[in-house]
Amino acid sequence: MFIISELKIETVKKCITLEKFDVIVVGAGTAGCLATKTTAEAGLKVCMLERKRREEIGEKICGDALGEHHLKTLNLEKPQGGELEKRIEGVKIYSPDLETVFTVEYEDFVGYILNRRLFGQWLLKKALDEGAVLFDSTQCLEPIIKKNFVTGVLAKNLKTGENIRLKGKVVVDASGFLAVVRRKLPKEMGIENEVANEDVEACYREIRQLKQETKDTKYCEIYLNQKVTPGGYMWIFSKGGAKVNVGLGVCMLDKFPNPKNQFYKHVLTKPLFAGSVLLNGGAWYDPTRRPFDNMVGNGVAILGDAACLVNPIHGGGIGPSMLSGYLAGKTVVEALEKGDVNQKSLWPYNRKYMEMYGTKQAGLEVFRMLLRTCRDEDLNYGMKCKLLTEEDVLKASLGEEFRLKVTETAKRVFRGLKRIRFLNKLRLTANLMRQVKAHYGNYPETSENFEEWRIETEALFNEARSKLIE
Numbered sequence: 345m346f347i348i349s350e351l352k353i354e355t356v357k358k359c360i361t362l363e364k365f366d367v368i369v370v371g372a373g374t375a376g377c378l379a380t381k382t383t384a385e386a387g388l389k390v391c392m393l394e395r396k397r398r399e400e401i402g403e404k405i406c407g408d409a410l411g412e413h414h415l416k417t418l419n420l421e422k423p424q425g426g427e428l429e430k431r432i433e434g435v436k437i438y439s440p441d442l443e444t445v446f447t448v449e450y451e452d453f454v455g456y457i458l459n460r461r462l463f464g465q466w467l468l469k470k471a472l473d474e475g476a477v478l479f480d481s482t483q484c485l486e487p488i489i490k491k492n493f494v495t496g497v498l499a500k501n502l503k504t505g506e507n508i509r510l511k512g513k514v515v516v517d518a519s520g521f522l523a524v525v526r527r528k529l530p531k532e533m534g535i536e537n538e539v540a541n542e543d544v545e546a547c548y549r550e551i552r553q554l555k556q557e558t559k560d561t562k563y564c565e566i567y568l569n570q571k572v573t574p575g576g577y578m579w580i581f582s583k584g585g586a587k588v589n590v591g592l593g594v595c596m597l598d599k600f601p602n603p604k605n606q607f608y609k610h611v612l613t614k615p616l617f618a619g620s621v622l623l624n625g626g627a628w629y630d631p632t633r634r635p636f637d638n639m640v641g642n643g644v645a646i647l648g649d650a651a652c653l654v655n656p657i658h659g660g661g662i663g664p665s666m667l668s669g670y671l672a673g674k675t676v677v678e679a680l681e682k683g684d685v686n687q688k689s690l691w692p693y694n695r696k697y698m699e700m701y702g703t704k705q706a707g708l709e710v711f712r713m714l715l716r717t718c719r720d721e722d723l724n725y726g727m728k729c730k731l732l733t734e735e736d737v738l739k740a741s742l743g744e745e746f747r748l749k750v751t752e753t754a755k756r757v758f759r760g761l762k763r764i765r766f767l768n769k770l771r772l773t774a775n776l777m778r779q780v781k782a783h784y785g786n787y788p789e790t791s792e793n794f795e796e797w798r799i800e801t802e803a804l805f806n807e808a809r810s811k812l813i814e
């Protein structure tokens with residue numbers, strides 16, 4: 345294990361000018377650590393750049409919840425140390441008037457509340473144990489591009505203030521929402537540079553010590569309320585004992601409310617928080633849309649939040665970011681074995697990710713459109729009278745079809761006469777989700793057929809937007 349930033353700058357300069365890396369990973373978050381581990385264990389020469397100090401790696405404004413199935417998919421053992429603060433058995437979803445509670449218990453919702461810093465350190469160790477080099481306190485400034493290939497990065501050593509150049513055969517952007525490499529790629533690279541505000545949740549969260557432990561703490565609690573959290577939700581996740589992770593997110597559409605103000609006005613005023621103590625607080629962004637249609641270019645791959653790989657309904661992105669790190673890592677290894685790192689050679693990462701998680705995310709973007717436009721009255725009535733059921737929520741979030749059967753639809757229509765518009769939207773959503781799923785089943789095998797597929801994707805989501813939102 346090497347920590348370059350602890351060496352003198354002369355040594356760093358020497359090391360950098362002498363060495364060219366096979367892979368440069370920008371960002372030592374969950375995506376970056378998995379990409380580093382996967383490429384380094386295959387014997388490649390890998391470095392990871394991180395603007396934080398080594399001991400801060402893992403700290404993140406987050407809900408800290410991770411589904412157990414993500415660890416199983418990646419063949420990662422359950423962490424044994426202080427990384428895991430609490431086991432969770434499912435999710436409780438509260439209607440805006442708090443009169444109806446959906447309890448969703450299924451293996452996909454069983455998981456853990458993490459100590460985020462220690463979890464990050466656990467992943468970091470796994471990456472460095474494979475022989476990768478860490479440049480901590482080092483901020484990537486921009487990609488270096490030659491003849492439409494990314495060939496390295498320009499970075500700044502934050503301890504000495506000096507700029508450094510790193511050369512690499514492949515650059516992996518795992519810098520999270522900031523996406524420092526992606527945002528500066530030329531258009532010809534074929535990767536989107538920007539994310540629309542309406543696809544981002546502005547969040548504020550705190551970790552608080554309550555006066556006393558709450559009774560029922562085995563579920564993550566999610567509270568829907570369009571007035572307080574337009575296009576988002578509020579959460580309370582127990583971290584064990586009397587400690588909770590509590591926060592909210594709002595869709596960054598139009599004149600969206602300030603999440604911290606909403607938090608102090610509507611959340612901390614609840615009796616539960618009387619006399620509680622603030623342990624840690626902060627704001628950050630969660631990109632809740634479908635994955636980027638294309639995440640690779642010549643000599644570059646985009647991962648995790650930088651490629652919008654977050655579950656569009658609940659905003660969970662730790663699992664998908666690790667999956668992207670693993671899949672991109674495997675693809676980079678194969679591409680380097682063949683000796684070509686152009687977009688065509690890196691394409692399998694796109695296809696594998698869409699197959700394993702991206703299709704589900706794309707369907708959920710449609711479901712998010714439905715939720716975003718629901719009025720509180722619709723949600724109250726819809727949840728209470730079972731126009732929208734726990735099973736729908738479960739199936740939708742698993743990426744499965746929730747087809748409204750004929751008999752069932754008739755029953756729902758009967759119950760839903762007062763809310764026929766809502767019921768129609770629900771049926772439309774189910775149909776659109778099915779179409780999206782079928783379309784993603786045809787994700788192109790190679791980059792050649794991509795443009796046709798991309799145009800169809802845009803048309804499909806424009807249709808969904810016009811039917812569900814506008």
Ligand SMILES: Cc1cc2nc3c(=O)[nH]c(=O)nc-3n(C[C@H](O)[C@H](O)[C@H](O)COP(=O)(O)OP(=O)(O)OC[C@H]3O[C@@H](n4cnc5c(N)ncnc54)[C@H](O)[C@@H]3O)c2cc1C
Binds near residue numbers: 374485547549
């Ligand atoms: C409030 C909130 C709550 C959330 N709750 C949950 C939850 O409960 N469960 C869940 O699964 N997901 C949750 N998420 C989403 C989750 O945190 C992210 O999806 C996940 O961390 C993405 O991992 P990543 O590695 O892509 O990015 P990050 O974890 O953001 O890592 C990026 C890394 O890159 C570094 N970096 C950035 N810029 C540079 C640069 N220029 N040079 C060098 N390094 C750089 C950063 O310091 C950071 O370490 C939440 C998000 C928010 C905002």
